[in-house]
Amino acid sequence: MSFALGLTGSIGMGKSTTAGLFSDAGCDVWDADAAVHRLYEQGGAAVSPIRDLFPEAVIDGRVSRDALKRIIGQNPDALKQIESVVHPLVALDRTQFRALATSDILVFDIPLLFETGGNVAMDAVACVSIPDELQKNRVMDRGTMTVEQFEHIRKKQLPNDEKVARSDYVIITDTLDHARQQVEQIVASIREGMANA
């Protein structure tokens, strides 16, 4: 039986980068944001239900993230409606991954892990964290969101200090080397626990 490690953290705190470090350490990784990308692609299962909700969000047969962000900015209920379509499909994708994955530790990179109660299905949770100002700078440097869009998303999420308090492990993502060191320690400690169980 594999060990299920939830990997969470607020927007731009370093989940995807850290997930890559877990992969380097031999863990199979499932990424919720990547699952959403697949669902929004041409032929993806979210395209038709999103078109039913917001026809203008589907362009060339795929869901346009820019269109969604515009719609979310104009309509306070839109994100909830999008979530009601996307989250059940994401859950199905996760179940399929879990049935096929083979590594001793499985890592589930899920931004809304605590917000959706997904933490109860995990054996432990690791949270990535950096100071708020650095978080904002990193997201702004990506150039994919306005400050307003970023603040809107951040407000929807459980505050960083609560996530940190509720997690078994905290990974400070200030530098890549430091993050890698912490990931290797976590993997070693989980493997040691499994060997002694």
Ligand SMILES: CC(C)(COP(=O)(O)OP(=O)(O)OC[C@H]1O[C@@H](n2cnc3c(N)ncnc32)[C@H](O)[C@@H]1O)[C@@H](O)C(=O)NCCC(=O)NCCS
């Ligand atoms: C809002 C959207 C259009 C922004 O797209 P964009 O490509 O700019 O950003 P990306 O998808 O990479 O998300 C960046 C981060 O925003 C945060 N975020 C995304 N969706 C949500 C949400 N519903 N609630 C809170 N935070 C969210 C997460 O931290 C995520 O890692 C997109 O995230 C989306 O369609 N979200 C709805 C689906 C969802 O809930 N996804 C979350 C994972 S299941």
Ligand SMILES: Nc1ncnc2c1ncn2[C@@H]1O[C@H](COP(=O)(O)OP(=O)(O)OP(=O)(O)O)[C@@H](O)[C@H]1O
């Ligand atoms: N350990 C680290 N050291 C230095 N920079 C990092 C580190 N981790 C992440 N970053 C940088 O921070 C930015 C955000 O990282 P990443 O995309 O991994 O975050 P995320 O939490 O997955 O974001 P989102 O919630 O938006 O999907 C990227 O530019 C990345 O290069």
